[in-house]
Amino acid sequence: MRIGLSLRLLNDVSVEVKPYVQDHDSKKHQVKKMxxxxxxxxxxxxxxxxLGIDRIWRTKALSYIPSNLENLKxxxxxxxxxxxxxxxxxxxxxxxxxxxxxxxxMIQTGLHKVSDKKLQNRIHLQLGDSENLEFEDQKFHCVTAAFGVRNFENLEKGLAEMFRVLKPGGRCIVLEFSKPRIFPFKQIFGLYFRYILPWTGKLISKDSRAYSYLYESVQQFPDYERFTNKLKDAGFSNCFYKSLSLGICCIYIGEKS
Ligand SMILES: C[S@@+](CC[C@H](N)C(=O)[O-])C[C@H]1O[C@@H](n2cnc3c(N)ncnc32)[C@H](O)[C@@H]1O
Incomplete structure (x- = not known):
């Protein structure tokens, strides 16, 4: 009864899922801390x-970057x-x-990786809030987000910002976890995602909540059609999703006309 109730609450998008339940800080502050x-x-x-599949998911998402344009921003x-x-x-x-x-x-680790790969002249990393971007309107040809939007404090604000900074004709590419729907994969993956992954994550990261928060935030995230509707509400057109690995995650595409 109690488990059923908590799962229903997790599915309710109006309930804010935060990393550290006892902490009264804002979601954004807690996410940054985590x-x-x-x-x-x-x-x-x-x-x-x-098992290394995250790299393949990112590659698939990046296949939607328009290949017919030079010097894409x-x-x-x-x-x-x-x-x-x-x-x-x-x-x-x-x-x-x-x-x-x-x-x-995260940015500091990223900066080391970028300089190790000698990509400093093509990748610039900076601290910044995606829900309050400092860039002018219509600056970018493409806006990408992998496993990020689920962590936003205000998803609608984040999507509105992504839309604002895109050039007309530009494309938004979002990669995000979703909840598998197919029996029995849904049940088997659910056991891994709810119990084994948080336990392993806690053991290695020494953060008792980070990987339980991952499970909880995915349960609450508006996936599949619900997220494409969020993209449409933010102003995007030609929106669609492609599900990967039996629904473990999805690529979402939206364009600015
Ligand atoms: C799961 S990680 C994903 C990182 C990377 N995109 C990847 O594919 O591995 C989520 C990231 O979102 C960042 N994040 C969450 N809310 C944010 C916000 N409002 N503005 C900027 N970054 C945010 C977190 O700090 C974290 O680094």
């Missing part, structure tokens, strides 16, 4: 817990340790990317 703390092990855990919001920004630069040789994130820890 990613600052786990930044040294974030990339390792991503690869370990997804891309904004990667919630860039974290620049995983998506680096893959973008490696796959599209003339693209310039700005990555913004609220977590200094």
């Amino acid at each position: 990613f600052d703390k786990i930044s040294p092990v974030y990339d390792f855990l991503n690869g370990f817990l997804s 891309v904004l990667d919001v919630a860039t974290g340790t620049a995983a998506l920004a680096i893959q973008t630069a490696q796959l599209h040789s003339t693209v310039h990317i700005i990555g913004v994130d609220i977590s200094d820890g």
Whole structure:
């Protein structure tokens, strides 16, 4: 009865899921604190817990970057340790990317990776709030976000900002976890995602909540059609989603006409 109730609450988008339940700080402040703390092990855990598939998901998302334009300007919001920004630069040789994130820890790790790969002239990382972008209107050809929008304090504000800074004709590419729908994969993956992943994540990251928050935030996130509707509400057109790995995550596309 209690489990049923808490799952229903997690599915209710009006309930805000925060990393540290006992803490009274805003979601944004808690998310920043959590990613600052786990930044040294974030990339390792991503690869370990997804068996390296996260890289393939990012590559698939990046196949939607328009290939017919030279010197594309891309904004990667919630860039974290620049995983998506680096893959973008490696796959599209003339693209310039700005990555913004609220977590200094994640940005610092990203800066080391960018300089190791000698990509400083094409990737610029900076601290910044995706829900309050400092860029002028219509600056970018493409805005990307991988596993970021679910962590926004105000999803609608974040999407409105992504829309504002896109040039007309520009494209928004979002990669985000979703809830598998197919029996029995839904049940098997659910066990892994709810119990095994948080336990392993806690053991390695030493943060008792980060990977439980991951499960909870995915349960609450408006996935599939609900997210494409959010994109439409933010002003995007030609919106669609493509589900990956039996629904573990989805690529969402929207364009600015
Ligand atoms: C799960 S990580 C994803 C990082 C990276 N995009 C990737 O693919 O690995 C989520 C990131 O979103 C960032 N974030 C959450 N809310 C944000 C906001 N309002 N503005 C900027 N970054 C934000 C967090 O600090 C964190 O680095």
